[in-house]
Amino acid sequence: MAVAHVEEAETNERDDNFKPVFKYYKMKKPKPSLKDVLDFDNECNIEEWEKIHLCGSDNISYLGFQSSNWVAWKNQSIPGLIFINNPFTSIGQSEWITRCIQDFPEKPNKTNLDAHYAVPSMIYKTELFRKLRWATLGYHHDWDTKVYIKESYTPIPKIMDDLTKVIISAIEYKSSYQAEAAIVNYYHLDSTLAAHIDHSEYDKKAPLISISFGQPAIFLLGGTTKKIKPIGIFLRSGDILITQDDCRQAYHAVPKVFYNKETSIRYQELGAYSKEYLEDSRINMNIRQVCEPGKGFPD
Numbered sequence: 001m002a003v004a005h006v007e008e009a010e011t012n013e014r015d016d017n018f019k020p021v022f023k024y025y026k027m028k029k030p031k032p033s034l035k036d037v038l039d040f041d042n043e044c045n046i047e048e049w050e051k052i053h054l055c056g057s058d059n060i061s062y063l064g065f066q067s068s069n070w071v072a073w074k075n076q077s078i079p080g081l082i083f084i085n086n087p088f089t090s091i092g093q094s095e096w097i098t099r100c101i102q103d104f105p106e107k108p109n110k111t112n113l114d115a116h117y118a119v120p121s122m123i124y125k126t127e128l129f130r131k132l133r134w135a136t137l138g139y140h141h142d143w144d145t146k147v148y149i150k151e152s153y154t155p156i157p158k159i160m161d162d163l164t165k166v167i168i169s170a171i172e173y174k175s176s177y178q179a180e181a182a183i184v185n186y187y188h189l190d191s192t193l194a195a196h197i198d199h200s201e202y203d204k205k206a207p208l209i210s211i212s213f214g215q216p217a218i219f220l221l222g223g224t225t226k227k228i229k230p231i232g233i234f235l236r237s238g239d240i241l242i243t244q245d246d247c248r249q250a251y252h253a254v255p256k257v258f259y260n261k262e263t264s265i266r267y268q269e270l271g272a273y274s275k276e277y278l279e280d281s282r283i284n285m286n287i288r289q290v291c292e293p294g295k296g297f298p299d
């Protein structure tokens with residue numbers, strides 16, 4: 001919490017060019033215009049972006065990928081940001097969604113509910129599931145102190161580790177990389193995520209892999225201070241956003257989750273609970289390396 005206070009104090013209201021954009025896209029009435037939002041699917045507002053092709057490894061269909069050739073985008077003026085257009089099949093997405101709903105919130109992983117409830121297993125079948133906001137895996141992020149603790153660890157599932165390896169190899173990241181922590185965020189149509197920088201990791205440059213599922217959202221990406229006006233980017237189900245190097249230290253937020261009636265129709269393969277949940281929800285699964293390679297936790 002102390003960290004958040006310092007950040008707030010750094011940018012007073014007058015200089016804050018992030019908040020007005022956040023409030024604008026969050027607005028319900030009148031509905032904001034979406035004409036300036038970057039849309040990689042429909043190739044709108046992306047004149048300054050370069051289309052690139054990334055290669056996934058061989059034999060990766062078990063991870064839900066549709067092929068090994070992925071369309072991605074980068075921008076010279078935003079070093080470190082890579083957007084990958086949904087490379088998953090709809091069955092592949094359904095499998096990841098099912099993991100996010102049925103597996104990842106289960107113990108020994110941690111969730112926001114642990115502090116308030118005796119959380120039953122198969123929580124997705126209970127009323128409590130609507131109150132789920134996050135689940136953490138690997139080194140658990142402590143939301144109050146904003147530090148990772150070496151002893152607070154549950155293993156990263158192999159399938160998530162495999163997915164990470166394929167993405168890290170596709171972006172040709174040169175250093176070694178280990179998926180050490182994951183946060184799964186659960187949003188409903190009225191949920192937002194306030195502007196923040198992810199600086200709890202000791203390695204502040206390594207790629208952060210962020211994958212969206214379910215209902216679409218607007219993601220805001222600003223700069224290292226809130227003085228910098230953010231850009232809005234549409235994130236749809238299956239899209240992968242990677243932030244590394246300087247971009248890792250940029251403010252970002254989610255001001256809006258949309259309702260799109262086609263979202264749940266697309267996942268015929270989902271079980272009944274997941275399908276109903278996804279009707280008005282968005283899931284974001286993000287994977288991080290916590291420590292600098294070969295260094296471990298500082299004393």
Ligand SMILES: O=C(O)CCC(=O)C(=O)O
Nearest residue numbers: 183185198219254284286
């Ligand atoms: O939901 C998203 O797209 C972003 C999540 C995020 O920024 C975070 O978990 O730190």
Ligand SMILES: [Fe+2]
Nearest residue numbers: 196197198252
């Ligand atoms: Fe973040």
